[in-house]
Amino acid sequence: MDLSNENIVHVKKGDLEYLQFRELLKYSDRLVHCYSLKPLMFSDQNINAPENYKKICGVLGIDDSKIIKSAQKHTDVVKDIKEYTNEKFEFVDGFITKEKSIPLVTKYADCTPIILYDKSQNVIGNVHSGWRGTLQKISQKAVNLMVKEYNSNLNDIIVCIGPCIKQCHFQVEEDFIDKFKKEFGNVEKYYKIGEVVEGKQKYYFDTTSLIIDYLTENGIKRENIFDSKICSVCHSDMMFSYRAEREKADRNMNIVMLK
Numbered sequence: 240m241d242l243s244n245e246n247i248v249h250v251k252k253g254d255l256e257y258l259q260f261r262e263l264l265k266y267s268d269r270l271v272h273c274y275s276l277k278p279l280m281f282s283d284q285n286i287n288a289p290e291n292y293k294k295i296c297g298v299l300g301i302d303d304s305k306i307i308k309s310a311q312k313h314t315d316v317v318k319d320i321k322e323y324t325n326e327k328f329e330f331v332d333g334f335i336t337k338e339k340s341i342p343l344v345t346k347y348a349d350c351t352p353i354i355l356y357d358k359s360q361n362v363i364g365n366v367h368s369g370w371r372g373t374l375q376k377i378s379q380k381a382v383n384l385m386v387k388e389y390n391s392n393l394n395d396i397i398v399c400i401g402p403c404i405k406q407c408h409f410q411v412e413e414d415f416i417d418k419f420k421k422e423f424g425n426v427e428k429y430y431k432i433g434e435v436v437e438g439k440q441k442y443y444f445d446t447t448s449l450i451i452d453y454l455t456e457n458g459i460k461r462e463n464i465f466d467s468k469i470c471s472v473c474h475s476d477m478m479f480s481y482r483a484e485r486e487k488a489d490r491n492m493n494i495v496m497l498k
């Protein structure tokens with residue numbers, strides 16, 4: 240199976256497979272990025288994770304000893320990285336940097352990976368947006384930080400939304416809809432009414448469209464937003480998915496670095 244589409248290239252190099260955005264490949268002289276695929280595992284508990292970072296970073300030309308990653312506790316906190324540090328970033332879910340040779344990593348099993356790139360100021364961002372992060376508009380907060388720290392112009396920021404649980408599989412209940420209503424007002428266009436299970440009405444929610452809409456409402460150009468259009472649950476044979484595999488799900492990783 241090849242996951243390539245108009246926005247994504249599915250790369251196969253020896254026994255390694257990963258996804259890249261066509262749009263970001265246009266800036267290959269300035270940055271490198273990818274979203275990992277199975278069988279590479281990147282959860283912190285996995286004893287093979289360090290070796291896997293070495294493997295994939297080796298192929299991409301990245302020094303894996305400089306990786307910046309966080310504990311990802313579904314916060315809305317985004318940090319600007321000015322130099323390499325081995326800090327654990329306990330309550331952080333996103334990074335931005337203007338520094339070269341500092342790889343920013345986030346990890347996934349269904350949550351939404353978002354890479355930001357200001358092609359004019361040459362600033363990157365990598366944001367972990369689970370539904371709680373989406374509710375707290377973490378991707379918008381990363382954009383705001385780029386503007387504040389580096390004077391980014393909204394017209395120059397590219398947004399790449401990686402594989403995640405899409406509407407086809409993102410089954411939620413009333414309480415979830417209520418939380419989003421409270422934050423975003425009318426969210427009717429973001430969900431479909433599903434089945435009733437054990438007396439509970441189910442809904443199918445489209446977090447990707449919601450993210451695209453609030454970013455564009457806040458000044459990001461629609462034509463600068465690129466969606467992978469890949470559902471992690473539909474393709475759980477190729478990527479880790481919490482919905483599909485539950486506790487057995489390891490983690491995929493999303494990496495971006497300025498050269």
Ligand SMILES: [Zn+2]
Pocket residue numbers: 405406407408470471472473474
């Ligand atoms: Zn799906």
